[in-house]
Amino acid sequence: MLAFRSEAHVDRWRAQRCVPRGAILSLGQTWGLAEAWYANRLAPEWRRRTPDEAEAVFAGLGLTGEFWRLQ
């Protein structure tokens, strides 16, 4: 997952490397993922999410569709 100045920069970078378009997130959505995924990582009770739970986190941030499916 890489950062870019704008979507135009993503497109130029992709074109130079023949990388297909993946998913483009806002910085706010990326921070939301970071919080949801890692805020409790140091807790003794932490455990990996099930695919259903992970997809629910994605959906809560507006990340839906085939790209975000885990199963």
Place this chain on the structure above:
Amino acid sequence: MSGELDNRVRLHIYERFVADGRPPTVAETAAALAIGDEEAAEAYRRLERARVIVLAPGTLDVWMANPLSAVPTPFRATTERGSFWGNCVWDGLGVIAMLGGRGALATACSDCGDPMTLAVEERTLAPADGVVHFAVPARRWWENIAFT
């Protein structure tokens, strides 16, 4: 009861990684937890199979204890508890989320190389221009966790 042991090993890896700026070796973990080296090694392998940590290929050296990276990356997070490398933008911000929710991620636009700083205060991202590109669909992330 490998689940309980694995969780103790997991917590030790993260605690030392944050305190020392590098992950502990198998021998260091074994000594700290008063277990055998092979017992610790097996726990490291199980944690990798469970996708909790990533080992450097062919070794028992921790490469990633997500969001932390043991090797330098273009994602440097500065927090109240020190500065660390994240594995990607998501993980770089994840380091800040994990270590108190205050800090800054220094990275750069992958296209033009312009520096980008993402600041977080009180678990809120400060307004900034930019987007993040995920190249690989979610179900394929673990096919090559170093390229997502």
